[in-house]
Amino acid sequence: MENFNINEIAGGVCAAKGFKANGLHCGLYPDKNKNDLGMVASDVVCNVAAVYTTNKVKGAPILVTKRHLENSNYQAQAVIVNSKNANTCNADGEQKAEAVCKLAADELGIDVDLIIPASTGVIGQVLPLEPFEQNIKQLVCGLGYDNNEEAAKAIMTTDTIKKEAAVSFVIGGKECHLGGMAKGSGMIHPNMATTLNFITTDVSISTCLLKKALDEIVKVTYNCLSIDGDTSTNDMVSVMANGMAGNIEITVENEEYNIFKAALYNVMERMTKMLAKDGEGATKLLECSVSGAPNLDSAIIVAKSVIRSPLLKCAMFGEDANWGRILCAIGYAEADFDINKVDVSLKSASGIIEVCKNGSGVDFSEELAAEILHKDEINININLNQGNASAKAWGCDLTYEYVKINGDYRS
C-alpha cells in the first residue's frame, strides 16, 4: 500500500456521514445485558460491494443478501444482523431471513431488496421470529449517528472485545470517512470471503470499483487470517458507500481510487488484527510476514500455512521457540519454492532473533528467544530469498481456553 494521509478516528460504522446504527437485546441470548440484534442504516441509498463464504453450506442470510443485491443492482440502504443463531441448515431459513428483512424494510419505509440480512451463531437451530417482531420498532427508533458501539456489541458471539475501526482522508478536497465493525472469533479461516464484517463510507464511488477495491483488499487482509482453519458458513463482508462526502464519483483507477483503497486497507487490516488477537481463547497475536517470495500468491500461501499450524500455535502458547514447526508448516505449504534458501526469525517488542538460515537451524540464545516469545504480539518473519513478493497473515495461539470454549459452544 502506498502511503497516503489516512487518519485513524473513532466512530466505527457511524464514522461516515449519514450512517446511523443501533443494537439491543431482543431475546436470542438468555443474558438480558447482551445485545443480539443490530442495524446499520444510511440516510440515502448506497452503492454496495460484498464477498461471501465459499463454504457449500451457506447461511440463509447469505443467500438472501445475494438475491437482494442482484435484484437491486448492488444498491442497499440498511443491514440487519443478529447473533446467537446462524440461521443455517434450517429448512425454513431463507423464508425466515426474508421475513426479518420485511420487518426491517417496513419499519424503515424502504424496499425490501435494499436490506442486507446477516446472522451469526449456532448452526442448525430454527430461528424464532418473535424477538424480531417485538423489537424492530425499538431498533429503528433508536438508530443514532453515534450509536455504532451498540451495533458492534450486537454482532459479538464468543468475542471478548468489540471490533471497530475508522479513518478519515481527503478525496478531491472533500473530507471522507470509512469505518467498520467486525465479528470474531472462531470458525475463522476465510476463503475468498471473510468473517462477518460491515463497512460504511461516505465516499462516492462506482459499484464496479467498490467491488474491485474490496476484492483486492480482502485478499491481503481478512483472507490472510486463520483462527482455527474452519471456514464459516456465514462469512460475509459488505461495504456500503453513500456518497455523502460530496466528492466527484470515483469511476476510474486514479489517485483518488488509490487513496480510497489505502483507507479501506487501513480499516480492514486493523480489524483483521483485532480478530486474530481476540481469536477464541487466544493469549497472543501472531503475525507471519513472508518476503522474498516468487509471487504474491506463494507469499500468501506460505504465510497462511504457518499461521494455521496447530503445533506452532501450541508452541507459541507455551512460549517455546520450536522453530522446526515453522519450517514444517512452510514445507507443506502448496507453493513452489526451494526450502533450502529459507531464513526464519522471531520478533516482538523484546527484540529479534534468527533461528533458521538456508533451511537449517542456527545457534541462538534460548534466553532471548524466551523473552521475545513472552510478549503478546509475535512476528514470525520468513524470507524465502527467491523473489520480491511479500504478504502477511494473522492468527493466534492455541490454548486450553479454545478447547474449553468449543467443547460446549451450543449451551
Add this chain to the structure above:
Amino acid sequence: MENFNINEIAGGVCAAKGFKANGLHCGLYPDKNKNDLGMVASDVVCNVAAVYTTNKVKGAPILVTKRHLENSNYQAQAVIVNSKNANTCNADGEQKAEAVCKLAADELGIDVDLIIPASTGVIGQVLPLEPFEQNIKQLVCGLGYDNNEEAAKAIMTTDTIKKEAAVSFVIGGKECHLGGMAKGSGMIHPNMATTLNFITTDVSISTCLLKKALDEIVKVTYNCLSIDGDTSTNDMVSVMANGMAGNIEITVENEEYNIFKAALYNVMERMTKMLAKDGEGATKLLECSVSGAPNLDSAIIVAKSVIRSPLLKCAMFGEDANWGRILCAIGYAEADFDINKVDVSLKSASGIIEVCKNGSGVDFSEELAAEILHKDEINININLNQGNASAKAWGCDLTYEYVKINGDYRS
C-alpha cells in the same frame, strides 16, 4: 476389501518368518528407561516398497532411505530407527544418517545400501553420533525373533501406547504372516505418505506389486488419518517382504495378490485406528464414514475434512452434538457434490441417532445424543446420497492435553 480368511495374531514386526528386532536406550532421551533406538532385520534380503512424506522439508533419513533403495533396486535387509531427534533441518543431517547406516551395516555385515534409516522427534537439533556408536553392538547382539516389543517401544515419542498389529493367512497352501509397528502421535496429517511405519512379511511378492499394494492401501488407511492437520517432515511407511513363507512369488494381480492386499489392509487399518485413538491428548477415537459419494476421491476428501475440523474435535471432547460443525466441514471440503442431499448420523456402542437429513437439521433426543457421545469411540456417518463410493477417515478429539503436550514439546 473382499473377505478373506485373515487371522489377527501377536508378534508385530516379528510375526513374519525370519524377522528379528530389538530396541534399547542409547541416550537420546534423558529417561534411561525409555527405548530410543530400534532395529528390525531380516535373515535374508527383502523386496521393499516405501512411501514418503510430501512435505518439502524432508528429514535427512528420508533422503538417505530414498537413495539407498534406488541404489539397491528396492532391496533392503534392516531398518535402524531412533526417536527424540528427527535429524531434520540440520546442515549435516544426511552425513549423520549415512554414518548411522554405516555403523549398522558394518555390525550386521551387509551392504550399507540395504539399510533403511529413520528418525522421529524434535526438528532442527544436531544428531549426536556417540549414542549410536556406543550401542550399535548391543543393539545387533540383542536382535531376537520375538523382540518386537522392544523395537515398537523405541519409536514412541508422545505415544502413550506402543502400536503393533499382525496377521496370518494362507497363500498357495503356505502359511504367511504380515505385521508392523507404527509411531504416533502428533504432527499427523499424512499426505501421499504417512507417519513412521514399518511392516514386515514373509510373503514372496515382486517389488512392483508390493509397491502397488502399498500405494493402494495407504490411500485408504494412513492417508485418511488426521490428528492435527500438520504433515510431518519424517513420514514414511516401508514394507519389507523376505519371501521366507515359501509361496511361489506373486507377480500378477491374481487371487493371491488380493489375499495379500487384504492382509496388508487389516494391519494398516488397525494401526491407523491405534494412531488415531492415541493422538496427542486424545480421549476419543473418531471415525467418519462417508457413503453415497460420486467417487472414491470425493468420499475421502469429505471424510478427511470432517475429521480435521478443530471445532468438531472440540465438540466431541465436550460430548456436544453440535452437528452444524459437521455440516460446515462437509461444506468446505474441496469436492463437488450437492449439500442439500446430505444425511448425517452419530453412532457409538450406545446407539445411533440421525441429526441431519437433506442438509437440514432434524429433531433428535439430546439425551440419546449425549449417551452416544459419552463413549470413547464415535462414528460420524455421512451419506451424500449421490453415488456408490465410500471411504473412512480417522482422528481424535481436541483436548486440553493436546495443548499442554505441544506447548512445551522440546523439553
